[in-house]
Amino acid sequence: xxxxxxxxxxxxxxxxxxxxxxxxxxxxxxxxxxxxxxxxxxxxxxxxxxxxxxxxxxxxxxxxxxxxxxxxxxxxxxxxxxxxxxxxxxxxxxxxxxxxxxxxxxxxxxxxxxxxxxxxxxxxxxxxxxxxxxxxxxxxxxxxxxxxxx
Numbered sequence: 001x002x003x004x005x006x007x008x009x010x011x012x013x014x015x016x017x018x019x020x021x022x023x024x025x026x027x028x029x030x031x032x033x034x035x036x037x038x039x040x041x042x043x044x045x046x047x048x049x050x051x052x053x054x055x056x057x058x059x060x061x062x063x064x065x066x067x068x069x070x071x072x073x074x075x076x077x078x079x080x081x082x083x084x085x086x087x088x089x090x091x092x093x094x095x096x097x098x099x100x101x102x103x104x105x106x107x108x109x110x111x112x113x114x115x116x117x118x119x120x121x122x123x124x125x126x127x128x129x130x131x132x133x134x135x136x137x138x139x140x141x142x143x144x145x146x147x148x149x150x
Contacts, residue, residue: 024111045062055126084108
């Protein structure tokens with residue numbers, strides 16, 4: 001099969017369409033959170049209390065994975081898109097939490113890169129001390145007006 005044939009193969013199209021339907025990244029999530037509000041989004045941090053206390057996506061809801069079954073209906077809105085994250089790309093806790101929420105009937109996506117890339121790309125991080133933003137890491141995010149155009 002040639003490269004051109006692979007690009008137009010329906011299996012490849014379905015695969016990448018599926019990924020985009022169930023994954024988002026920090027940049028797209030930040031834009032959606034700042035959007036016009038037509039699609040309500042709830043961001044869920046699925047990490048333990050100690051990790052949450054170290055910092056989390058500003059405005060996120062804390063719902064550790066072991067508590068999802070007991071608390072989901074108290075902290076989530078079934079009409080909203082739920083975006084789940086955990087630590088970073090080396091952790092599948094966000095995938096596990098997203099799967100659990102999908103089984104409960106929520107419309108859910110995983111934020112790829114997790115909290116690590118959210119913070120490294122310079123998006124708002126909240127702690128008990130307030131909300132702050134660090135300078136973007138040039139290896140993970142565009143700086144000085146440069147864009148990846150993705």
